[in-house]
Amino acid sequence: MSKKFLSIENLTLIGIVFGVLLGYYIPEIAVSIKFLGDAFLNILKAIAIPLIFASVFVSIATLSSISDLKNIGGKAIAYYFTTTALAVLTGIIVVNIIGFGSENINPKTVNETVHHKFTIKSFIESLVPDNIFKSFTEGKVLQIIIFSILLAVATLYLEKTKKQTVVLFIDGLNDALIKIARWIITLTPIGVFSLVAYVVADKGLGTILSLWHYVVVVVIGLLIHAVFNLGLIAYIFGKINPLKYFLQVREALLVAFSTSSSSATLPVSLEVAEEKAKIKKKVAGFVLPLGATINMDGTALYESVAAMFVAHLYGIDLSLGEQIIIFLTATLAAVGAAGIPSAGLVTMTLVFTAVGLPLEGIAVILAVDRFLDMLRTSINVWGDLIGAKIIDRFVKEQ
Ligand code: ASP
DSSP states (O other), rough: OTTTTEEEEEEHHHHHHHHHHHHOOOHHHHTTTTTHHHHHHHHHHHHHHHHHHHHHHHHHHSSHHHHHHHHHHHHHHHHHHHHHHHHHHHHHHHHHHOOOOOOOOGGGGGGOOOOOOOOOHHHHHHHHHHHHHHHHTTTTTHHHHHHHHHHHHHHHTSSHHHHHHHHHHHHHHHHHHHHHHHHHHHTTOOOOOHHHHHHHHHHTTTTHHHHHHHHHHHHHHHHIIIIHHHHHHHHHHOOOHHHHHHHHHHHHHHHHHHHHHHHHHHHHHHHHHIIISOOOOHHHHHHHHHHHHHHHHHHHHHHHHHHHHHHHHHHHOHHHHHHHHHHHHHHHHHHHHSSSSSHHHHHHHHHHHTTTTTTTHHHHGGGGGHHHHHHHHHHHHHHHHHHHHHHHHSSSOO
16 A cells, blocks of 8 residues: 555544444443543643643744734734634524524423533633642643743743743754654554544434434534635635635544644644644744634634523524524633633533523533534634644745
């Protein structure tokens, strides 16, 4: 077999297919090899946190000026918000056009409730670190990013030798972490195989069928956003062929799919962005870590569809005004969601509370959440990678 065929990307794809088959036909074995997937996920998570710190630091500390930071930062934030809003809008339009059909689920019989509640106040409080070491050990990504930006900006003001020492050290650390990421990537096919096999064995494909109307609407919405919206944006603003770019970065999308975590995927996203797509380190190092935490198109779209689905189940008619509230809160809730599995489910309480939907409605969609999480996380990462490519075009090499 040719070497090209046996690339990591293709082996990963094969891993997913065999994972589904194993999980479906021999679930006992799928469960017993879960530790392989867990080990893969853990090592990715282990390097993700220091990598987020180092890459954000390096990308800012190597900029020539603060106005350069404003330039990249401003563009990134503008991109995140427009694409997230576009995603929610797509979700709402798809629901209004396709609708949900008639599900035979009686929400009153479900009495599981979601306990955590997400509010804007708690989100803003969570941005400020009180002990930076605690932020690291607890994996508080936004706090780490804020600290890293502060430290990098402060470093820009240091006298030359001190500045060089700090930057060289953290830059070296960053390169070494990327090297580890490259090693871990060679293990992706096995990790992905085990993770997917376990999800299928644990959740079963049957649950997906029971909520298929809802699943289909989410999937169609995600596909439209990924292919048309983001594809067109990449073509127009990034002057790239989205299909070619997709093939270059697909390893990151496959890892996102199987881990359901944008943060755990970050080491792989950074590697493919810099090595395969040749995006400048200072752009990728800033746009991707920040994007992995605040830019979640898939999550935003999913949350709006989920809210409208639950309203539909409870026989609640949503007015245009309420749909606008869903639009606004789903955008915010996606920004607030951490890049970890099921985070969107927690921040969705914000959307539900805003339009007065019963929180226990979330329990109905729990059954298919993991599967939809895999898809929305891939779209989240795809949105980050397109953003990095577009912004790269506008930032000059020094
Ligand atoms: N799992 C998603 C992510 O990491 C967040 C979510 O639950 O929607 O991007």
